[in-house]
Amino acid sequence: MITTEILxxxxxxxxxxxxxxxxxxxxxxxxVERADRLGGQLIKQTHKFFGSKAExxxxxxxxxxxxxxxxxxxxxxxxxxxxAVVLGIYPDGVVTISYEGAFCTAxxxxxxxxxxxxxxxxxxxxNDLPGIYGAGAVQTLMNVHGVIPAKRIxxxxxxxxxxxxxYQLLQAGVKVAGIVEAAPQVGGYRVHAAKLQRHxxxxxxxxxxxxxxxxxxxxxxxxxxxxxxxxxxxxxxQYIAVDGLCLAVGLSPLTELLWQAGCEMKFAAExxxxxxxxxxxxxxxxxxxxxxxxxxxxxxxxxxxxxGKLAGLYVASVLGHKKDSFTKEFQTAKSxxxxxRSGPASVKICTGLSKVVxxxxx
Amino acid sequence: xxxxxxxxCRCEDITLGEIREQIAQGKHTLEEIKRACRSGMGPCQGxxxxxxxxxxxxxxxxxxxxxxxxxxxxPSTSPIKMASLLGGDKHD
Numbered sequence: 100m101i102t103t104e105i106l107x108x109x110x111x112x113x114x115x116x117x118x119x120x121x122x123x124x125x126x127x128x129x130x131v132e133r134a135d136r137l138g139g140q141l142i143k144q145t146h147k148f149f150g151s152k153a154e155x156x157x158x159x160x161x162x163x164x165x166x167x168x169x170x171x172x173x174x175x176x177x178x179x180x181x182x183a184v185v186l187g188i189y190p191d192g193v194v195t196i197s198y199e200g201a202f203c204t205a206x207x208x209x210x211x212x213x214x215x216x217x218x219x220x221x222x223x224x225x226n227d228l229p230g231i232y233g234a235g236a237v238q239t240l241m242n243v244h245g246v247i248p249a250k251r252i253x254x255x256x257x258x259x260x261x262x263x264x265x266y267q268l269l270q271a272g273v274k275v276a277g278i279v280e281a282a283p284q285v286g287g288y289r290v291h292a293a294k295l296q297r298h299x300x301x302x303x304x305x306x307x308x309x310x311x312x313x314x315x316x317x318x319x320x321x322x323x324x325x326x327x328x329x330x331x332x333x334x335x336x337q338y339i340a341v342d343g344l345c346l347a348v349g350l351s352p353l354t355e356l357l358w359q360a361g362c363e364m365k366f367a368a369e370x371x372x373x374x375x376x377x378x379x380x381x382x383x384x385x386x387x388x389x390x391x392x393x394x395x396x397x398x399x400x401x402x403x404x405x406x407g408k409l410a411g412l413y414v415a416s417v418l419g420h421k422k423d424s425f426t427k428e429f430q431t432a433k434s435x436x437x438x439x440r441s442g443p444a445s446v447k448i449c450t451g452l453s454k455v456v457x458x459x460x461x
Numbered sequence: 462x463x464x465x466x467x468x469x470c471r472c473e474d475i476t477l478g479e480i481r482e483q484i485a486q487g488k489h490t491l492e493e494i495k496r497a498c499r500s501g502m503g504p505c506q507g508x509x510x511x512x513x514x515x516x517x518x519x520x521x522x523x524x525x526x527x528x529x530x531x532x533x534x535x536p537s538t539s540p541i542k543m544a545s546l547l548g549g550d551k552h553d
Contacts (some may be wrong), residue, residue, distance in 0.1 A: 187536025195536060202545045217508045222477060227468045271473075351512060358534035366527035372512070373531065 103129040104418050105180070106194060106207035107411075108185050108356065111139020112400045113392025114213035115167040116407030117258070119412075121211075123177035124415035124422045129205065131183040131196060131431070137166035137171065139215055141400060143238035146263055149288070154401040163404075188360040192387065208345040209414045210389050212357060213407060215395035216350035216371060221255070224310040230317030234264045234347035234455050241271050249343020253280040253320050254309055256347035259399070262287035264347060266294055267296065276341050279308060279322050281329060288444070301441030308344075309336060317342055350397045357394070360385055370396030378457045379433070381410040389414055396455070398448055405436045469517075472503020480514055482493035484521045491515065492532040501532065504540055 107118045110132035116145050118130040136142065179297020183198040195209065196203045218233040218264045220226070232240075232248055234256075240246045252273055254265045257280035265275050278295065283305050285292045292302065307323045307333060324335035351372045358364060362375045363384035374396045375383040384388050391410040392403035409432050416425055438451055465478025477496055483494045491507070491514055494500055500514060502506030519526045525545065 177470070184539045185539075186538055186541060189536070197537075197545060200542065200545055201548065202541065219512055220509055222467050222469060222513050224464060224467055227471065333534050351508070353508070355534045356505070358531070359536060359538075368526070403532050 100193075100203035101129065101203060101205035103127050103205060103207045105129070105211060105411075105414055106131065106208050107211045107213060109133070109139065109213035109215055109392070109394075110137040110179070110181075111215050111392060111403070112141050112163070112167070113215075113394075113403040113410075114139070114211070114405035115164075116404045117170050117211045117213060117391050117411035118177050118412030119167065119170050119174060120408045121415040121420075122171075122174045124412060124425070125420035126176060126415040126418055128177045129180065129184060129207065130177055131180045133182075133184050133196075135182050137168045137179070137181065140235065140238075141167075143235075143242040144263075144400070145242050146265055146291075148398075148401055150401040150439055151435065154404060155438065160400060163400075164423075165397075170370045175349065178271075185356060188356050188388075190361075202312075208418060209389065210360075211375045211381075211389045211391060211407075211410050211414060212391070212394055213392045213403075213410075214353040214356065214394045216352050216397050218346070219349045219351055220346060221308065221348055223308050224243075225313065226311060228311050228313050228317045229315070230313070230342050231311060231344045232346070234260050234345050237264055237343075237345050238307045241267060247271055247273055248345070249273060249317075249341070251276050252345055253322075253339055253341045254345045254347060256280060256349070257282075257292065257302055257304070258286040258347060258349070259288055259291070261345075261347035262291040262295060264345060265300065266291055266347075269295070269298055269300070275300045276339050277303055279303045279306045281305070281307045281325060283380065294305075307331065311344060312338075317344055320344055341447060346451060352394045352397060356395060357388070357390070360388055362388055365455050367396065367451040369447045370398075370455070374451075374455050376455050376457055378426070379408060382413075396448070396451055399439070402436060402439050402448075405432050405439065408432045409436070428459060470500040470503065470507075471512050472505050473499045473501075475500045475508075476508070477517070480517055481521075484518060488530075489518055490530055491518075492530070494518075495532060502544075506538065507532070526552055 104127045107130045118128045122128045141160045148155040186195040194205045212459035242386045253276045312319045319340045323331040389410045391406040469523040
């Protein structure tokens with residue numbers, strides 16, 4: 100049985116920040132990551148981030164990942180396990196982990212769950228043809244392994260991920276046949292959408308995919324226009340020849356460990372689905388379980404990093420590792436988070452959060 | 462291609478037609494549908510198909526998505542080899 104003060108599950112932007120800030124305050128942290136590398140989705144982000152200097156604005160996601168990974172490896176209070184899958188959280192506080200093929204148990208005093216989110220998919224005819232990917236898979240192929248996913252690709256979804264990945268595809272030399280968005284307007288940042296339009300990429304708003312076509316792999320896609328009730332309009336179908344289709348239609352928080360542990364959950368469509376109720380210190384309804392990042396509601400990586408910092412600082416302080424600068428650092432991080440959520444693009448997030456963030460106690 | 466042939470659960474090869482058939486028989490929760498046809502019981506443990514099936518139940522019953530209960534989540538979250546378990550806990 101492993102004993103540690105804090106177990107951080109997931110080493111993406113939220114988990115790395117949580118581990119770093121908890122360990123810097125003096126706590127012993129075990130950071131477990133399912134993948135064979137740290138950084139989560141950050142390592143695939145070749146674009147520059149928005150926000151303010153404190154959240155690494157102006158830097159590329161992959162460079163931020165490198166900084167955080169180096170920082171986490173330099174702190175002696177953090178033990179890092181890669182290829183480690185958390186299998187279960189039991190009522191007696193025991194956590195089971197599969198670590199490099201071996202079965203391990205741990206009994207941490209506190210747990211910070213930062214498992215992130217998984218991609219949503221869509222039901223349409225032939226959605227299982229080779230050539231159809233989630234946006235995460237496209238980024239992994241292109242930006243991690245240097246493999247182009249297709250010669251000519253159609254993007255479904257004009258949210259931030261859709262517009263950013265479409266632009267990355269152009270940078271990799273892939274033709275982008277268009278972006279299809281069911282809503283009447285582009286949801287992603289204007290600056291990314293404008294770049295695509297300057298490259299002549301058509302954006303089909305109020306459109307949706309009807310069917311994929313192909314024999315042994317994807318050859319084309321039929322899209323059609325949607326009416327005001329989001330129903331396809333007969334006769335508006337158009338065929339687009341592509342060998343790749345990329346789905347960027349949202350993310351669902353990866354909450355199974357929270358359900359297992361009995362945390363109180365609530366459905367908030369604005370945050371991607373079921374998320375845990377928690378207080379302003381990121382504590383769930385479970386005394387020893389905290390959350391940070393997309394698992395507590397799908398948002399930008401910048402917000403995930405600040406939530407990770409808050410959770411890390413707070414959990415360390417609960418365990419008696421309170422830095423002299425705790426109050427100042429904690430308040431600064433809270434104001435950063437409010438600033439990140441103050442723009443018009445964050446209205447939806449804030450509506451979702453108002454359903455699940457409990458009044459601050461104490 | 463018929464819409465009923467759309468694959469909903471990739472792990473277990475369950476089609477939209479099969480899911481609709483289960484719903485038509487009165488199974489209006491993920492738990493009941495999974496017990497009848499194994500949807501969501503493969504390696505991904507329903508991470509892909511659960512939201513799609515919930516949408517189908519919502520459409521058929523007129524209930525909001527938020528009122529359709531999810532199945533019980535139990536350990537383990539991911540498949541584990543018998544060999545790992547046979548060795549016992551490495552750290553015991």
